[in-house]
Amino acid sequence: MNDDSATAIRRVAVIGTGVIGAGWAARFLANGLEVVASDPAPDARANLHASIAGACEPLERLGLAMAGWERRLSFEPDVSAAVAGAGLVQESAPEREALKRDLLERIDAAAPAGALIASSSSGLLPSRLQAGCRHPERVFIAHPFNPVYLLPLVELVGGERTAADTLARAQAFYRHLGMRPLVVRKEIEGYIADRLMEALWREALHLVNDGVATTEEVDAAVTYGAGLRWALMGTYLTFHLAGGEAGMRHMLEQFGPALKLPWTHMDAPALSEELIERIVAGCEHQAAGRDVHTLARRRDDFLVRLLSLVREYWPEQEGLTGRI
């Protein structure tokens, strides 16, 4: 199969229909696919329907067609039967390695030849998850972000035995769903996005644990500051702009010493010449010839519009007074 056949997939199986699995089902349906869902929970079917119904309005406002989704969704308690006709299987069971390994083996044994098998794991190693499968070459991680039907990011991670062609097909498939597939170069626990979030999260836990801030204050320190930027640009490009004319290089010179301060409970790598060069080159690539003024104007233009928008969601708009 090639990329074209990956985007030609018409039927997918969603195994596990909790928050993540239901989100996948809604996204698949919104893109015209047929979905066969499976979950052992007694109320799974009703909960899945309620979740998808709740996702219809935002999806339709994004221009996607949810009309008739009920007719394209079926529920099949038996996993083997559920995956039998699928071009792609999306496993979203609880985050326990033994459980996922067992489930993936059953999926692999029953799925058609050529079907892709994705796990929604948020941190487990694909080499371990695929180890017991007969066709490990088609097994990989496709880690989405909540709400799955709206957020575009999906991390694709292959294990030692995943075929390169599998990841290429997966990229084409998820891109076809309007997503931003990020292929992770090295197989590490937590991949990329959750490692970043986990670092911030651990520091957030320390701040609350140490009595420095309440949870509300920690959240406010993000939402009214860096969070407004993070919808548009990550830390690297942000720092590149903050460095002024000299960009990231100046930033690393000026704030490099702060990395030695005990500001977090996490060690930082030494800022070797090699690392500095790699970071600077990365930022220049991202800037793509646009100078910092151009990038700053683009940032400001975005922030003005984002601010006008996000203000409507601030606490006082909901009658919550006495907040930060």
Added chain:
Amino acid sequence: MNDDSATAIRRVAVIGTGVIGAGWAARFLANGLEVVASDPAPDARANLHASIAGACEPLERLGLAMAGWERRLSFEPDVSAAVAGAGLVQESAPEREALKRDLLERIDAAAPAGALIASSSSGLLPSRLQAGCRHPERVFIAHPFNPVYLLPLVELVGGERTAADTLARAQAFYRHLGMRPLVVRKEIEGYIADRLMEALWREALHLVNDGVATTEEVDAAVTYGAGLRWALMGTYLTFHLAGGEAGMRHMLEQFGPALKLPWTHMDAPALSEELIERIVAGCEHQAAGRDVHTLARRRDDFLVRLLSLVREYWPEQEGLTGRI
């Protein structure tokens, strides 16, 4: 002085007119204040005017009046003269403790009785910065975020000798400028927001240093996922929603074990019963009686509009192809 007198301040001094100081000047001018600026750099005055001119359009699109700002801005190379008539002095010199201490002593010696003296430091301890001042009770940290004329967050941090009344007046003053003052409960290096950003930043450095991702990939892992949420809600409320009906408590039970994994190079605190209770109570306070469905609808409503907006800024809109 009381809150009313703090909001009645009409003239401020901006000492140091780099990226941060110039941002402050633009924000002050946009709110009708008179600004006296001072900076020893030979081209400081011209750069300041250029920076403010660049901030006019976004500020006016936010409904602020920049007309005639040139007449309300003056430049005074001598620091003592610059602060002589100020109701508030905003120091934004380079982040070096000895330099800031010396500067704050000179400002304190020359500023009118009753004037507030704020340092824009992003991490230094106010107790140390105010130590040499004759009137340390009026000296505090007011740490803004770039771009200062747009982002609402400002962290207010008092030192051992800062008067409670000073922080109350500062809160009123910055709130009057349309900002979100976050008073930091304990004096720690890096305060709150930069500790959170520093944790993410250190992990981002590790990922690039270890060859797991390029800077572009690290940024994409934020901007297409968690970053879209962070403009609206922080990690705590995000996890509260991800926990489903049972909220944060379920989340901590399910993902607590992950804190023991070596996902980042930072240690995490033990999830004691006390910490769990504190976090759960904090989230319930933030939820303010709204159930998770209500909060999720509000989140989705926001994300739909944010996505329509932020898409216009994605790489392909600028002709950048082959990006994530």
